[in-house]
Amino acid sequence: MANPWQVVRGKRVAGRSATRVRKRNPSPLEPAWTPPPARYGVGVHHNVAVRASDGTVLRADIHYPTVPETGAPAPGPFPVLLSITPYGKKAPPPAAQIGGGATPYLIRRGYIEVMADVRGTGASGGSFEMLGAVQVSDGVDLVNWAARLPNSNGRVGMFGISYLAINQLLTAAAVGPGSPLKAIFPVMAANDFYRDVVTMGGVPHMRTVRAYGAVYSLLNVVNPALEFAKRGAHERPRAGGLAAVRQRGRDQRQYFRSMIGDAAAGGDTAFDGPFWDTMRASDVLPDIAKNDVAVFLVGGWHDAFQRGAPLNYVALQNAYTGRPPNAPMEPGQPLSDRVQLIMGPWYHVSDLDGLHLHALQLRWFDRWLKDDTEATVTGSPIRFQAIGSQSWFQAEDYPFPEATPTRLYLAEGGQLTTEPAADQTEATLRYAVRGPISGRSLEQWTLGMGSFMAAQAGRRIRYDLDNRKLQREALTYTTDEFTEARLIAGPVTLTVQATADTTETLWVAHLDDVAPDGASRPLTQGALLGSHRALDPETTWYTADGNVLRPHHISTRAAVEPVVPGELTRYDLDVFPTAALIEPGHRLRLTLTTYDFPHLVPTQPARQALEGGTYRIRQGGDTPSSLLISLAEPAAFTPDESRGGT
Numbered sequence: 001m002a003n004p005w006q007v008v009r010g011k012r013v014a015g016r017s018a019t020r021v022r023k024r025n026p027s028p029l030e031p032a033w034t035p036p037p038a039r040y041g042v043g044v045h046h047n048v049a050v051r052a053s054d055g056t057v058l059r060a061d062i063h064y065p066t067v068p069e070t071g072a073p074a075p076g077p078f079p080v081l082l083s084i085t086p087y088g089k090k091a092p093p094p095a096a097q098i099g100g101g102a103t104p105y106l107i108r109r110g111y112i113e114v115m116a117d118v119r120g121t122g123a124s125g126g127s128f129e130m131l132g133a134v135q136v137s138d139g140v141d142l143v144n145w146a147a148r149l150p151n152s153n154g155r156v157g158m159f160g161i162s163y164l165a166i167n168q169l170l171t172a173a174a175v176g177p178g179s180p181l182k183a184i185f186p187v188m189a190a191n192d193f194y195r196d197v198v199t200m201g202g203v204p205h206m207r208t209v210r211a212y213g214a215v216y217s218l219l220n221v222v223n224p225a226l227e228f229a230k231r232g233a234h235e236r237p238r239a240g241g242l243a244a245v246r247q248r249g250r251d252q253r254q255y256f257r258s259m260i261g262d263a264a265a266g267g268d269t270a271f272d273g274p275f276w277d278t279m280r281a282s283d284v285l286p287d288i289a290k291n292d293v294a295v296f297l298v299g300g301w302h303d304a305f306q307r308g309a310p311l312n313y314v315a316l317q318n319a320y321t322g323r324p325p326n327a328p329m330e331p332g333q334p335l336s337d338r339v340q341l342i343m344g345p346w347y348h349v350s351d352l353d354g355l356h357l358h359a360l361q362l363r364w365f366d367r368w369l370k371d372d373t374e375a376t377v378t379g380s381p382i383r384f385q386a387i388g389s390q391s392w393f394q395a396e397d398y399p400f401p402e403a404t405p406t407r408l409y410l411a412e413g414g415q416l417t418t419e420p421a422a423d424q425t426e427a428t429l430r431y432a433v434r435g436p437i438s439g440r441s442l443e444q445w446t447l448g449m450g451s452f453m454a455a456q457a458g459r460r461i462r463y464d465l466d467n468r469k470l471q472r473e474a475l476t477y478t479t480d481e482f483t484e485a486r487l488i489a490g491p492v493t494l495t496v497q498a499t500a501d502t503t504e505t506l507w508v509a510h511l512d513d514v515a516p517d518g519a520s521r522p523l524t525q526g527a528l529l530g531s532h533r534a535l536d537p538e539t540t541w542y543t544a545d546g547n548v549l550r551p552h553h554i555s556t557r558a559a560v561e562p563v564v565p566g567e568l569t570r571y572d573l574d575v576f577p578t579a580a581l582i583e584p585g586h587r588l589r590l591t592l593t594t595y596d597f598p599h600l601v602p603t604q605p606a607r608q609a610l611e612g613g614t615y616r617i618r619q620g621g622d623t624p625s626s627l628l629i630s631l632a633e634p635a636a637f638t639p640d641e642s643r644g645g646t
Contacts, residue, residue: 027359028342028392030379035359036366038108040065040074047123050116052141054134059123060116060142061089062149063102076151079369080112083160084139084167086130088122089115105358111365114146118167128255131166131193131279139171140179147180155369158184159361162348162447165189166281169312172293173284183294183368185361188348191308191315193279194272194555200525201574202532202555203506203600204263204270205445266603272555281308282315282325289319294338294368296360300346301387301524302444302464307576310398310490313341313382326539326552331401335381340364343384343579347448351455386487387464387523387580388513393487393637399550402637403489403630405543408479408588410617410625416479416590424621427475431506431613434473435597440464440522445599467512467520467591474593475617477627478514486582487637490630491541491550492524492575494590497618497625499569503562504609505530506602509573510591511629513582520589526575527600528553531560533571547628548572562609568623581634590627592617 027033045062052058065074081103085091091101102113119138120128129135147154158168158181165186175181190196197205263270277283288295295316299309315325320336323329342360346352367375380394395402408416412425443450454460494509508527512520534554541550551572563569582588594610602610617625 027356027363028383029360029363029377033363033375035362036109038105039068040108040110041068041071042066042102042104042107043071043073044102050142050145052119052126052138054137056119056124056126056138058116058119058125058138058142060114061102063104063107063113063115064151065107065110065112073151076110076112077153078110078112078151079155079157079365080114080146080149080152081106081157081159081365082114082116082142082146083158083164084116084118084135084142084171085160085164086118086121086128087163089117090122103358103361106362106365109362110370112146112149112152114142114149116142130255131163131170133278135167136170136174136278139167140174140176143171143175143179143181153369154180155182156180157182157365157369159187159365160185161187162189166193166279169281169288169295170278170284172291172295173281173287175291175293177291179291179293181291181293183296183365185296185298185364186312187298187357188300188303188305189281189297189308189312190279190305191282191311192276194276195553195574196305196308198263198276199270199555200600201507201528201553202271202560203527203529203602205599264601264603266605268557270603271557271560273557282311285312285315286319286325289316289336289338292338294364295340296364297339297341298352298357298360299341299343300348300350301343301578301580302345302347302440302448304348304444304447306444306524306578307574309341309343310577313339314398317381324538328399328541328549329397331397333397335396337377337381340377340381341383343382345385345387347443347451349448349452351452384579386489387578388521388583389581389634391634393489393579393634395637399490399541400630400632400637403487403632405547405549405628406631407547408477408590408627408629410477410590410619410627412619414476414478416477416588416627420624420626421620424623425619426616427619429475429592429594429615429617431502431594431610431615432473433595433597435595437470437596437599439467439470441525441596441599444525464522465519467510467522468518470510470593471520471589471591474591476589476591478589479587481516481585481587482582484584485634487632487634488523488578488580488582488588488629489632489637490579491577492526492630493548493551493628494526494573494575494592495548495626495628496571496573496592497568497623498571498615499566500530500563500613500615501565502609502611502613503531503565504602504606505563505569505571505613505615506594506600506606506610507571507573508593508596508600509575510593511575511578511627512589512591513580514587514589516585523580524576524578525596526573527596528571528573529602529606530563530569530571531606533569534559534561535572543628549628550574550577568618588629 117124119126168184366372382395409420539552
């Protein structure tokens, strides 16, 4: 058989290389830009009252520039940067990494920063509902209030990570045209909360949701003490004393317990539907473009929202050309410089390998909130680092037209081949739950907190070095060695053709880079509960020849369909998108199993239906199982200078 890795088609601009080889993590933005020096001190007003439209009193800390010699408020006027956090605006490390504490770097360079508590958290009144409609309304109220602050120039930006990032997208979509909100900088934001993190292919990610609920509840026990220490002139936080604090904590814990318990029992929250609709940024992203809000997205290939960041970019760019938000971009479509994306091999909570995030934020806000044309970002709006590479690559469209969708077939003997075998064979996989699984999966779905804490202590923990332990009792399929360096860049789909002897199936797929010494470095992962296999043809992406490039499963209760025992059934797994450099001498390996415990835990009804299942996977013949990945030469990612911004 010919070696498939010698030639991969890709777009290239003659005479230029898109691989930007730089020293370790300087700014990837072009042209070069020097941040202005710090000119101001920092002052703060604690727990300022903000009355929401429904009368609820929210509380915010206002951090403002001061005259260094006197400590008096600097006259400005200054733009205002707003963050709305459920973790407590005075949250201590490491919680501050996901939404607490001010940013002196920005304030000293001429920004007022407002840190507001989400209603029902910190010192804000009202009842908590995760990313609910009333919270979006609060965001609009806070934007309008912030624009009128003393010494404000009337322009507002938003920034923050995780929950705060999703909140930015929802608020920016709701403010309406002509709003003071001009720019946002969401870091690690979901596109579709249900599909990005609550489930993977319909399999609940209950450990992640449970861990989030526990951290959230803990912080909202700690935060009242912090607020009491620096509470400002308003009444004591959580008026009513410790009894009120305890009751609020019980209410918050009950919120998450009810959600998790309902999902585990197979209730409505285990399926896509109204409960998750308010958390689906994908539905409202076109409104951000209508409102003319500039968006700088940051995502990670190991992030909990790994799937969502590229989709947010696509929807926003499509909005400027009138294309459907859930459709893939068309190569060559007009681009807006108001939408930018940076991706790297980062977990949810990360130091981004030294990338100066605050300097990137300063540049973005100086451009859109201060009209500093020297801060304008030019060139390709997508910049990414691939797993295994220190280079910055550039692109315009997603999915990347530079990368060729390449089908690999699961073959007898554990091989991944470029052609299906003529004769049909079968491989047997039995449903089992083993674990717990450590490594990348553990770190990704605990938000990277382990490696972040280690880094703060001066140590470095790598969770992505070897995945062979997982492979011992699973099916594995491996390619020949690559003879030239290649990039995996974009969506990945595993299509399994199989029979089963149960009415439910569970498929978990891992894609690894195998080094010459045998070490199997995990790159990405996907899963699918067989009853959720139905595809939405309007939001599923297809290649030009009709193959599924990125599946989108419907996952509503009405669309769920039991597996028919003994009937050949097709399953298209959405293996989360990635970018990874595969060096010469390395191989790709697909690991197929039925568990990722304790991260993927099926509902109780599904577990009963899965018990004792045996699956027979088709290899070769007329209905072969296969893996579709997008491959490119690293040099294929060159800017297309013929396309201007809009």
